[in-house]
Amino acid sequence: MSFSNYLETELLDHVFTNSAYTAPSTLYLALFTGAPGEAGGGTEVSGSGYLRQTAAFTVSGNEATNSASIEFPTATGSYGTVTHVGVFDASSSGNLLCYAALSASKAIESGDVFRVPAGDLDITLD
Numbered sequence: 001m002s003f004s005n006y007l008e009t010e011l012l013d014h015v016f017t018n019s020a021y022t023a024p025s026t027l028y029l030a031l032f033t034g035a036p037g038e039a040g041g042g043t044e045v046s047g048s049g050y051l052r053q054t055a056a057f058t059v060s061g062n063e064a065t066n067s068a069s070i071e072f073p074t075a076t077g078s079y080g081t082v083t084h085v086g087v088f089d090a091s092s093s094g095n096l097l098c099y100a101a102l103s104a105s106k107a108i109e110s111g112d113v114f115r116v117p118a119g120d121l122d123i124t125l126d
Contacts, residue, residue, distance in 0.1 A: 001099060001100040001123070001124070002093075002100065003098050004095070006040070006096065008038075015065070024085075027054065027087050027097070028091050029053050029054075029055040029070050029086070029121070030086045030088055031045045031108075031114060032083060032084035032086060033045060033081055034084075035084050035117045035124065036084060040096045042086070042099070045079045045082065048079055049074060049077070050072065050088040051091070055070050055087060055121070062125045062126065064110060064122070064123040065119055065122050066121040067119075069117050072113060073113075073114075074111060075109065075112045075113070077108055078109050078110060079109075079114070080116055081105050082106050083102060083105045085116075086099035086100075086109065087123070088117070098123055119124070
């Protein structure tokens with residue numbers, strides 16, 4: 001996953017200028033049908049029962065991995081084709097922290113459930 005400009009700036013300020021950065025107490029996974037970028041943007045899924053879902057991570061070395069399955073509500077209509085995911089610091093609005101393209105896009109239709117199994121979402125810092 002790539003870090004957003006927001007998170008890069010917060011981390012650099014924290015480490016190199018001793019500016020306070022308070023990590024979010026809860027992280028949320030978002031689904032996108034249009035690619036976000038370092039400045040945010042993209043097209044996040046909306047409607048059809050979609051809500052960002054909480055995501056918990058464990059860290060080992062330079063990698064954070066989701067420690068539990070992340071399951072979105074059953075779609076009540078089409079989400080479109082999900083191509084990217086992003087991690088936010090709020091359940092709506094908020095700041096995009098990092099984002100990535102899915103290894104395979106997934107069309108979500110009414111009745112479908114989008115899931116990320118535990119251990120399948122990796123964030124690496126090199």
